[in-house]
Amino acid sequence: MEQTLVELAYKAADDKRAEDIVVLDMKGVSLIADYFLICHGNSDKQVQAIARELKDTAEENGHTVRRLEGFDQARWILVDLGDVVAHVFHKDERGYYNLERLWGDASLVEVEQS
Known part of the structure; x- marks a missing residue:
């Protein structure tokens, strides 16, 4: 069975030990994307590794990465995969931006892990 883009993104983040992965x-709710994946890492290097894995996994599976922003600063990296936009935060920034509350109208999605 072919994995959906949101499942691929979830697995890629999980593979790099992203914490508190949430899919909205x-x-x-928004015209930007069908799904937001939100997670965080505990260091600049981990945040970059998560974002790199998201990008590489998407490309390896034939998806286009439209944008990758914030990589060098590694505080909040946005990976635009089209239907899925991933927000990879440094743990120190995640609570400040609190996207889950900002987009409180969006429902949580349970992602099956294989």
Whole structure:
């Protein structure tokens, strides 16, 4: 079975030990993307490793990475995969931006892990 883009992104983040991975269903809430994946790492290097894994996994599976922003600063890296936008935070920044609360109208998505 082919994995959906959101499942691929979740697994890529999980493979690099991303913490507190949350997927929000943005359909009907935002025109930006169908899903937001939000997670964090505990160091600059881990945040970059998570973002790099998201990018590489998407490309290896035939998906286009539209944008990658914030990589050098590693505080909040945005990986735009089209239907899925991943937000990879440094743990110190995640609570400050609190995207889960900001997009509180979006429902949480349970992602099956294989």
